[in-house]
Structure formats: structure tokens, C-alpha cells
Amino acid sequence: xxxxxxxxxxxxxxxxxxxxxxxxxxxxxxxxxxxxxxxxxxxxxxxxxxxxxxxxxxxxxxxxxxxxxxxxxxxxxxxxxxxxxxxxxxxxxxxxxxxxxxxxxxxxxxxxxxxxxxxxxxxxxxxxxxxxxxxxxxxxxxxxxxxxxxxxxxxxxxxxxxxxxxxxxxxxxxxxxxxxxxxxxxxxxxxxxxxxxxxxxxxxxxxxxxxxxxxxxxxxxxxxxxxxxxxxxxxxxxxxxxxxxxxxxxxxxxxxxxxxxxxxxxxxxxxxxxxxxxxxxxxxxxxxxxxxxxxxxxxxxxxxxxxxxxxxxxxxxxxxxxxxxxxxxxxxxxxxxxxxxxxxxxxxxxxxxxxxxxxxxxxxxxxxxxxxxxxxxxxxxxxxxxxxxxxxxxxxxxxxxxxxxxxxxxxxxxxxxxxxxxxxxxxxxxxxxxxxxxx
Amino acid sequence: xxxxxxxxxxxxxxxxxxxxxxxxxxxxxxxxxxxxxxxxxxxxxxxxxxxxxxxxxxxxxxxxxxxxxxxxxxxxxxxxxxxxxxxxxxxxxxxxxxxxxxxxxxxxxxxxxxxxxxxxxxxxxxxxxxxxxxxxxxxxxxxxxxxxxxxxxxxxxxxxxxxxxxxxxxxxxxxxxxxxxxxxxxxxxxxxxxxxxxxxxxxxxxxxxxxxxxxxxxxxxxxxxxxxxxxxxxxxxxxxxxxxxxxxxxxxxxxxxxxxxxxxxxxxxxxxxxxxxxxxxxxxxxxxxxxxxxxxxxxxxxxxxxxxxxxxxxxx
Numbered sequence: 001x002x003x004x005x006x007x008x009x010x011x012x013x014x015x016x017x018x019x020x021x022x023x024x025x026x027x028x029x030x031x032x033x034x035x036x037x038x039x040x041x042x043x044x045x046x047x048x049x050x051x052x053x054x055x056x057x058x059x060x061x062x063x064x065x066x067x068x069x070x071x072x073x074x075x076x077x078x079x080x081x082x083x084x085x086x087x088x089x090x091x092x093x094x095x096x097x098x099x100x101x102x103x104x105x106x107x108x109x110x111x112x113x114x115x116x117x118x119x120x121x122x123x124x125x126x127x128x129x130x131x132x133x134x135x136x137x138x139x140x141x142x143x144x145x146x147x148x149x150x151x152x153x154x155x156x157x158x159x160x161x162x163x164x165x166x167x168x169x170x171x172x173x174x175x176x177x178x179x180x181x182x183x184x185x186x187x188x189x190x191x192x193x194x195x196x197x198x199x200x201x202x203x204x205x206x207x208x209x210x211x212x213x214x215x216x217x218x219x220x221x222x223x224x225x226x227x228x229x230x231x232x233x234x235x236x237x238x239x240x241x242x243x244x245x246x247x248x249x250x251x252x253x254x255x256x257x258x259x260x261x262x263x264x265x266x267x268x269x270x271x272x273x274x275x276x277x278x279x280x281x282x283x284x285x286x287x288x289x290x291x292x293x294x295x296x297x298x299x300x301x302x303x304x305x306x307x308x309x310x311x312x313x314x315x316x317x318x319x320x321x322x323x324x325x326x327x328x329x330x331x332x333x334x335x336x337x338x339x340x341x342x343x344x345x346x347x348x349x350x351x352x353x354x355x356x357x358x359x360x361x362x363x364x365x366x367x368x369x370x371x372x373x374x375x376x377x378x379x380x381x382x383x384x385x386x387x388x389x390x391x392x393x394x395x396x397x398x399x400x401x402x403x404x405x406x407x408x409x410x411x412x413x414x415x416x417x418x419x420x421x422x423x424x425x426x427x428x429x430x431x432x433x434x435x436x437x438x439x
Numbered sequence: 440x441x442x443x444x445x446x447x448x449x450x451x452x453x454x455x456x457x458x459x460x461x462x463x464x465x466x467x468x469x470x471x472x473x474x475x476x477x478x479x480x481x482x483x484x485x486x487x488x489x490x491x492x493x494x495x496x497x498x499x500x501x502x503x504x505x506x507x508x509x510x511x512x513x514x515x516x517x518x519x520x521x522x523x524x525x526x527x528x529x530x531x532x533x534x535x536x537x538x539x540x541x542x543x544x545x546x547x548x549x550x551x552x553x554x555x556x557x558x559x560x561x562x563x564x565x566x567x568x569x570x571x572x573x574x575x576x577x578x579x580x581x582x583x584x585x586x587x588x589x590x591x592x593x594x595x596x597x598x599x600x601x602x603x604x605x606x607x608x609x610x611x612x613x614x615x616x617x618x619x620x621x622x623x624x625x626x627x628x629x630x631x632x633x634x635x636x637x638x639x640x641x642x643x644x645x646x647x648x649x650x651x652x653x654x655x656x657x658x659x660x661x662x663x664x665x666x667x668x669x670x671x672x673x674x675x676x677x678x679x680x681x682x683x684x685x686x687x688x689x690x691x692x693x694x695x696x697x698x699x700x701x702x703x704x705x706x707x708x709x710x711x712x713x714x715x716x717x718x719x720x721x722x723x724x725x726x727x728x729x730x731x732x733x734x735x736x737x738x739x740x741x742x743x744x745x746x747x748x749x750x751x752x753x754x755x
């Protein structure tokens with residue numbers, strides 16, 4: 001039997017060798033820290049500090065503004081310098097709290113918990129909510145919302161997304177190598193919320209060492225199982241992962257919970273562990289800096305809010321002037337026009353590439369080859385959707401299931417005519433959804 | 440920072456195959472049968488091939504110059520059309536007719552509809568059928584070893600018997616590139632290994648065709664008759680190199696199946712019941728015309744979308 005996977009997908013150059021064997025180093029930021037108030041899906045958090053206030057590491061600086069929102073904590077001790085719009089990775093200006101670190105990292109007290117099994121479900125969710133945990137794989141959906149489905153007893157699988165299918169990124173891999181207990185204990189905490197659920201550690205088979213070590217570690221755990229998956233992008237896409245692990249297919253109108261599943265990424269589960277056991281809110285994350293322009297591609301444990309610039313300097317700076325900077329992986333990451341951008345809860349990496357191959361390509365005519373169709377993990381016809389997009393034909397776009405697109409970029413990746421298919425579909429999807437909201 | 444950074448929408452990497460490389464692969468895969476064709480039919484075959492390729496490329500270039508568009512000849516698609524057309528011509532065809540066919544293929548069938556990707560029928564086949572209708576005599580004048588001879592399919596249709604081994608290797612009369620099933624299949628394997636085509640369209644096409652002739656030819660399950668039909672005429676070349684033309688075949692997975700079945704049925708119909716012994720070109724052209732319709736009715740359901748009709752029992 002072959003490895004479990006999904007239909008479609010692509011095999012881009014993975015580049016993980018650059019940083020996969022570099023142990024996580026702790027990076028203590030020196031400079032100015034920036035905390036955008038919107039590092040999650042949902043309502044923008046409300047600042048609870050004012051300019052001039054002194055703050056400690058672990059102090060709440062912005063409070064969630066509703067159920068679907070998240071608290072934000074300072075990761076350094078220092079002084080609030082400003083609350084003003086700052087540029088973030090996606091290119092928008094977002095109101096942010098700017099803190100000047102005093103370099104001392106004085107912490108507020110944290111309330112550790114020696115036995116999480118004594119906690120009630122409500123206490124666990126409350127702690128997760130307080131800690132400001134969001135989906136740290138990139139989506140940024142508040143975790144306490146995810147963990148509060150309508151019928152908790154119907155949840156059958158808690159899937160730990162250890163696929164890390166984006167090329168270059170190795171932060172999840174490193175944390176699985178170095179702190180596997182956090183992942184396993186974190187998963188057990190989540191399992192405690194769902195009496196009928198089984199825990200799955202879903203790992204791509206390019207991380208065979210981790211598959212072996214984690215399998216050994218969970219031998220005694222009756223509720224946790226390691227599931228090796230085929231190495232293929234986008235194996236870590238939520239819908240693709242659920243399908244590979246359980247054979248259940250969900251669409252854009254469904255939540256994983258509708259298929260009895262909850263999916264959380266490695267970094268998120270580690271954050272849950274840290275929040276419950278150590279009592280610490282989300283202040284740090286594991287971060288990969290890689291690419292052929294970086295002197296020393298490696299993995300850091302960064303304080304969230306550290307500027308990419310400082311992370312780059314810690315990695316030895318550039319060897320060659322880069323043409324492209326990407327926050328995240330090359331398939332779904334955001335290209336930056338400035339290096340002075342703050343890291344957030346959801347940024348797992350920074351890529352500095354000396355060549356931008358994409359801008360050199362010229363777009364030619366679609367030859368109907370169907371490679372985008374083969375690559376699409378959502379079973380769509382991207383070339384046709386892109387055409388409807390350029391015609392502004394919203395009706396046809398919806399009829400051909402355009403809204404099901406997960407924006408993985410596989411279609412653009414394979415297109416021999418070098419058409420920006422994913423971009424066209426994404427744009428149209430936004431317009432159609434905006435239209436629906438108006439109605 | 441001295442240089443400006445490049446900013447674009449994700450993804451920021453691309454696969455290596457582009458249109459030109461794919462077209463190059465097709466040219467490469469056509470080489471076995473082309474070289475065999477030249478060996479089989481002599482120097483004139485080479486001249487005809489060079490002429491068709493050159494005319495196709497020139498027509499595209501001049502047409503684009505004339506209408507002030509950027510030249511696209513470097514994508515090699517015109518060269519593929521030229522080569523395919525030449526492989527579909529009898530070696531004795533007058534040179535000027537070949538030129539006319541090439542110009543028709545590129546200018547009328549391809550460029551007037553908007554160029555690469557916009558044509559609704561295979562340009563090489565369009566050119567061939569144009570010549571077949573205009574110059575019926577010269578287009579069906581097949582010689583082998585310098586002697587004018589009927590093609591195996593014509594012999595078969597007249598009730599004669601044929602040597603299937605010769606047909607498999609290609610030592611028979613026919614157009615330059617269609618006679619050798621063996622070398623065409625070698626080319627097809629190259630295309631499949633390079634990931635340019637898969638077996639869906641050619642496989643289902645040939646299978647449907649075999650089923651059709653078993654049922655309707657009156658010969659029943661006669662192996663040598665079936666092999667003769669498979670190796671005869673333009674079937675192999677058509678199935679692997681022209682029915683699989685990206686532009687003029689459906690993009691939907693189910694559509695490919697329906698399209699291939701149409702091809703098999705039409706080819707059988709034309710060969711068994713038609714006036715002429717051949718039928719592949721017409722079958723492909725007719726099926727090309729059905730592609731937009733086929734695509735429209737075979738829009739695949741997206742992942743995770745289940746049939747909404749028939750509300751069976753509601754889940755508890």
C-alpha cells in the first residue's frame with residue numbers, strides 16, 4: 001500500500017537541507033519591537049497600554065475584542081513608544097504597539113501547572129484563550145474558537161499538522177526533533193477536551209527520522225498514532241490533510257469539525273503546551289530563515305515582534321543582494337518590499353532568494369494542457385477559472401466551483417504558459433465573497 | 440538597499456516545463472517516425488518535411504508581423520504543426536500543394552482564430568483535410584518503393600489480405616509518418632515518460648475503435664484484421680500525436696474519456712461504412728468541434744462537494 005495522501009499536488013524543490021540540521025538558537029532581540037494588533041483572523045485587538053507605559057515580558061498589551069479575536073502579549077520588557085500604523089508582511093498598514101526593549105527581559109510571573117489532567121475543559125479553553133493562541137501555521141484562526149465546536153463529543157480526530165509541506169521551512173521539523181514532548185503533551189491536553197477523539201501526528205515521509213522517533217515516543221499512548229504521509233505539496237492543507245488521514249472530504253462551506261476533525265499545526269500545539277503547563281502566553285515562536293542569499297540559514301526561537309531585519313542580521317546578513325524576500329514559504333508566502341517588517345504569531349519563516357525566477361518569465365497563451373487540473377488538490381479547472389476571472393464572469397466562476405480554491409498556488413507552479421493562475425483565482429474569489437457579503 | 444525587491448503574488452517558484460520545452464519534447468518524440476519515414480520514402484520526404492516546417496514557421500512569423508503582434512515562433516508550436524502536417528502527406532505530393540497546406544494550417548486554422556491556444560481544430564489536420572478535399576488525386580497517390588500501390592487499408596477494404604508484420608514496422612505505402620506503428624509507439628513512450636501526454640485519450644480511443652470494428656466490421660474477433668486496422672492509416676499517429684493535442688482536446692478528466700470514445704466510434708464509422716478507407720483525420724476534426732460542448736457538460740465536482748440532488752436518508 002502506498003503512503004496516504006490526496007489527489008493532485010506538486011513536488012517543488014524543497015530546499016529544506018539548508019536549515020534542517022541547524023539546532024534552534026534563541027534570539028534575544030535588541031531593537032524596537034512591533035506588535036500588530038491584528039495577528040489573527042477576527043476582530044482587531046484593543047490596546048490596553050498607553051504610550052510611555054513600561055511593560056514586562058509576558059504582560060498583556062492588547063485585549064481580544066470579541067470571541068473571534070486574540071490577546072497580544074509583550075515578548076520583551078521595555079517602554080511603549082508608540083501606537084501607530086506599521087507595515088506588516090502582507091503589505092497592509094496595521095495599527096501596532098511599538099515597544100522599545102530595555103534588553104533585560106524581565107518577566108511577569110507565570111502560573112505553572114504541574115498536573116493538567118486535573119483541569120476542567122472550561123479551564124483549559126479559558127487558558128488557551130487568555131494566552132492568545134492562534135493557528136500558528138499561517139492562518140491565524142483563534143485556537144479557542146477551533147477547540148469549541150458545537151458538539152465536542154462528535155470530534156473523532158485531533159490531527160496534529162506536522163506535514164510542513166512548504167519548501168524551505170524547517171521550524172516545525174526542528175521543534176519535533178528537539179522538543180517532541182511538547183507536541184505529544186500538547187496533543188494530550190487537546191485530547192482531554194474531546195473524550196471520543198483520537199490523536200494523529202500526521203508527518204510527511206521526508207521527515208522519516210521524526211516519524212521513527214515520534215512513533216517510539218507514543219508507543220504507550222493508546223489514543224495517539226503517527227500517520228506517515230506522502231511528501232507532496234500541499235499535504236499540509238487542512239482539507240488535504242483531513243482527507244489523507246481519515247478519508248473524509250470537506251468543502252469550503254464546511255468546518256473540519258463537520259467531518260469530526262480538528263487540525264492544529266505543530267507550533268500551535270506547542271503553544272498550547274506552553275500555555276497550560278508553563279502558564280506562558282504566546283510570546284515566542286520557532287522561525288526559519290533560509291534561502292541562498294542568507295549567510296547562515298538556520299532556525300531561531302524568536303520573540304514575536306522582532307523585526308525581520310534583526311533576524312537576518314543574527315543569521316549573518318546577506319551573502320548576495322536578494323531579489324526577493326518572502327515571509328513564509330515560497331508557495332504561499334508573501335513577498336516583501338522591505339526587510340523592516342515585524343514577525344508575528346503566524347510567520348514561520350523568512351526566505352531571501354538571490355534570484356526571482358518568476359519575474360523573468362513571460363506569460364504566454366494557455367495551451368489547455370491541463371497540468372493545472374492535474375495539480376489542483378481541489379479538483380478545479382484553474383485555467384478556466386482564471387479566464388472567468390479576467391472576463392469578470394462571477395456567475396461562471398461560481399458554477400465552476402471557484403470558491404473552493406484553497407489558494408495553494410499549485411496551478412501557477414505547474415503552468416507551462418507561466419500564467420499567474422492562482423493570483424487570478426484569488427482575486428476573483430475575494431470579489432465574489434465581497435459581493436455575497438453585500439447581499 | 441541598492442536594488443529594489445521584486446514583489447509578486449505567491450507562489451514564488453515555478454516548475455521547469457514551459458510551453459517551448461513541451462513543444463520541443465513533441466518534436467523529439469516525432470523523430471523516430473520522421474527518421475523512419477525519410478529512410479522509407481527517400482530524400483524527397485526530407486525535402487517535404489523541411490518545406491512544411493519552414494513554411495509553417497514563416498507563415499506564423501509573417502502573419503504576426505503583418506498584424507503587429509509579437510512573434511511567437513520561438514514557442515516551437517508552428518514547427519510542430521509543420522512536422523505533423525508533413526508526416527501526414529504522401530511523399531509524391533507536389534511541393535506547391537504542401538506549401539498551400541502549410542499556409543492554410545497556420546494562417547486560417549490557427550492564427551485567424553487567435554493563435555496558439557485559440558484554434559478549435561488541430562492545425563495540421565485542418566491543413567491535411569484542406570489538401571485532401573482540394574487535391575484528392577495527389578493526396579491519395581501513394582507509392583512504395585517507387586511503385587504506385589494501394590495502402591494496406593485500401594487493400595483491406597477491397598477485401599484483400601495484408602502483411603501485418605510489414606504494417607507494424609512500416610514497410611508499406613502511406614503518408615510519410617504514419618506507416619510505422621512501431622516507431623510511432625516509441626515516440627509515444629517518450630512523450631509519456633516526459634509527462635507530456637498520458638494514456639487516457641489514446642488508450643480509450645484505440646480500445647473503443649477495436650470494440651467498434653469487432654462489433655460492426657463483419658469480421659468478428661479476427662486478430663490479424665484488428666492489428667491491420669490498428670497499424671493501418673493514420674490511426675497510431677493520430678491517436679498519440681494529434682488526438683492528444685492539448686488545445687483541441689478537453690481539459691476536464693471526464694471530458695477526455697468522452698472525447699476519446701467519440702474518436703473511436705467516428706473512426707470506426709468512417710473506416711467501415713465510409714467511402715474512403717481512411718477516417719482518422721475526419722474523426723479527430725469532428726471530435727475537436729465537440730470539445731467545447733463536452734467540456735461544458737463535464738465540469739468536475741470540486742473536492743468535498745457531494746451531489747446535492749437525491750436527498751437520500753438524512754444523517755442522524
